[in-house]
Amino acid sequence: MAEQLAEPTRAEAVRAIEHELLELYADPSVDTKPAALEGRGGAFYSEAAIELLAAMQAGRGDAEPDAVPRVVNLRNDGSLPFLPDDHVIEVPARFVGGRFVAEPVAPLPDDVAGLIAAVAGYERLALDAAVHGGRDRVLRAMRAHPLVLQHERAERLTELLMAENARFLEWA
Secondary structure (H helix, E strand, C coil), X not given: XXXXXXXXXXXHHHHHHHHHHHHHHCCCCCCCCCHHHHHCXXXXXXXXXXXXXXXXXXXXXXXXXXXXXXXXXXXXXXXXXXXXXXXXXXXXXXXXXXXXXXXXXXXXXXXXXXXXXXXHHHHHHHHHHHHHCCHHHHHHHHXXXXXXXXXXXXXXXXXXXXXXXXXXXXXX
């Protein structure tokens, strides 16, 4: 544990790399892949992102019924019937008619659908707490999280979360 605590967290390492990359990318003369990008992780992510943007820019997909679906984030709009239409989901979709259209999603087993719905419910409550503030909203979100689900645990986590982040919470 001491060794792990002595090392920067993955989030801290990624933040440092991204800071370095943003400084590099601010220079318009940079036209090669920075070495720092290797430490970022997500191999081939940049290639997939550029391929996706190029396909969108060229309008590819409109006349290609066999175009490869790409995994993207988009509005649910009925793809997962147990979630609100305005919830964002990550599913395979094709770029057709200037927009992404989700591939049909096979019915999910009840336990998987239930877990997704529970996490989505927590996310909506957490968003409400983040936007509108208030200890009661934070507590509701904590109680709804599938890994918490106990009032006493939610109370304690709410106190820890608010104490650690008080400087960022104008309403606290």
